[in-house]
Amino acid sequence: MKKVLVCLLILGFIPMIFSGCWNYKEVTQLSLLAGIAIDYTDSGEFLLTFEVADLHEMGEKSQVKSVLVEAKGQTLFEAARNVISKSLPKLYWGHATTVIISQDVASSGRIAEVIDFLCRDAEPRLTMAFIISQTKMAREIFEAQAPASEIRSTEINEILDDAGSQSKIVSTPLIDFIKAFSAKGQSAIATALNVEEKGGEKAIVNSGTAIFKKEKLVGFINPEDTAILNFVLDNIKGGVYVVKTDPENAEKKISLELLKSKTRIKPSYAEGKLSMEILIETSVALNEIGGSVEYEGEEAIRILGQKAEAQLKSQIEDFVRKVQREYGADIFGFGQTVYKNLPQVWREMHDEWDTVFSELEVTANPIIVIKHAGLLRKPIKPGD
Template sequence: MKIILRLFISLIICLSLSGCWSAKELTDITLATALAIDKDENNEYKVTIQVVNPSEVAGDQISSRSSVATYSATGRTMFEAVRKITKISPRKVHLSHLQILVYGEEFAREGIGETLDFLIRDHGFRTDFTIAIAKGLTAEDLVSVLTPLEKIPAQKIASSIESSQDNWAPSKEVLLNELIESVSSEGKDAILTGIYVQGDPDEGKSMQNVESADAPAKVRLDAIGVFSGDKLLGWLNEDQSKGFNYITNNISSTVGWVNCGDGDRTITLEVINSETKIKGSIKNGKPEINLDLNIAVNVADVECSIDLTNTEERNEVEKKLEQKTVDLINDSVSAAKEYESDIFGFGAAIRRSDPQEWKNVKDNWATLFPETDVKANVTVQIEQSGMITTPIYNDIKKKTKEGN
């Protein structure tokens, strides 16, 4: 009996160590890193995928072959177009490692809603890929550009959006679930970061683009695209996009500067923390939004004569940055009002604070939003002034006077 029991246990252990029965070898599949969506001249979906060449990515050896390839196909539906790529791809395409999805600007202006059902329904997708818009060109042209430094262009674009969001702030990393929620929910409209090509996109498709010190075509991040429903309406500029991120509590670090001293000299400040609280209400039938921002900064660069140990002078710098931030916010709100697009979620804030009143205004929110009174209260506090208390500029100015 003991022998039979031992054999049974051994069999169970062997079965558990048999590996993944459904696993696919890399030699049998094609891994897509980027997916581009456009429409062709017949108004059919045109899908372009950027796929990895495993032999070029795996090793450190330099060759004359590209580390990625692109394949395109058209179809009446998204699913049909993706499947038709197998006609030209040597293997079945797997989308589970997708890093970025790009809509062409023209396509985004017509509406992206019909593509979202396929993206969320297909079990082959994960939802942690970044979504963006190819500004001023087709998505196909954008994902076909080869990038220096990064072997996989899709990885470069996704990393740039994340890095810009964390350290500069005019861009925003938007994943699939967030996009669907913004497109479909009440009281908030969607945004997506724009990407463009500096130079000739056709030159960017050749290996010369990665072999040159100064690439003929460079992929660059632009500002934020504004949606109404599922349609792209237009663009915020860089300052307006930064204002959007301040309002939506999406600033982890960025840089600001204010004038100091005489002339056009400046003091540069690094934002190390920013917290925003939004309170919405309706008073006398008119929506009101109050924004409370608390911003902590470090002094990064001083080009004027100033004593940072002096409380009054520190307070003056803080007040200047407070006003400049208020101006950024007001400019961003004004731009969104022109588009009649509540990208900040002000309607959602009113819904949370007063659900009953929201029911009375939600059907007319598109027309009420531009009339919303937005008040921003910004508090800036300098945390650290750096390793030195007296700017080097003071010593230079003093030496210059002595030399004269």
């Protein structure tokens, strides 16, 4: 009896297998999408540029090449589907790693549409890098040179992966962007990239951070400020922090390697006034001494630390003030902190949070601990 059953099962599957394995797609039937750039055309339609990994010419020696494909449409989905008519196999989003959005799209307030499109479909992954281009068109990024890899999207991801060793870049996967975007009392930020011309070759460079307010792009901050932003956002995983030890003498600098950093934002509410305290605890190593900074012994190290702390404090406070004044966008998530830690206060003031934020009193209290100083006991000086 079981044999009959098995036969029937097989017989049952055969028509199903032949009548169509509905989702059956060979790898070669797919265009492996590496990245996507979103622009507007002149007529206000979406212009999508897809970077597709081109495997057709790939033999045993040559590397993966990439080709750029364009498509237009009133909505993103339409545009994405319009590509299909262009004698290209179906685009496969599962391996896409970058989404680049042009300034125009970002500042026109349709960013929610983009996110919705990316999240609703099952194929695009939430870990894609979310990037705002500072170039005029987002697709220019894909037209730049990529020295390390043939595929620009991979190149971009390598730049972002380096975020660990340099604090001047902020890495925002799509999921992080959406989290910040949808959170109460927080404005979203995104990586900003630019293209620079060096010796006739266009190269992709980090250009700091794009700042959103609600669903609109309101501005960019440069890489130096991004480092400060990373301090506030507790994003420091490494990198260098340069301290000017002498305000008069610009040459006198030391480099501190950031080993570990922990930031806590402490909101306090007293007498109807909200204030924020940014507590930072950073361990660093002394890596380079510029000019002729004298230091020797415990005490000198302590003084160096204090100088660094003072510099960081003023930098952070200046930066926060600048953001409050210029953009009014709560990219630090102060509102979120208030919501989480002082829910009663948040309940009262969440309606006028924008005004509260721009008048918020913020103090920074960094503590920098110098853990070691490399291999040298003291600076190398010319002998007399």
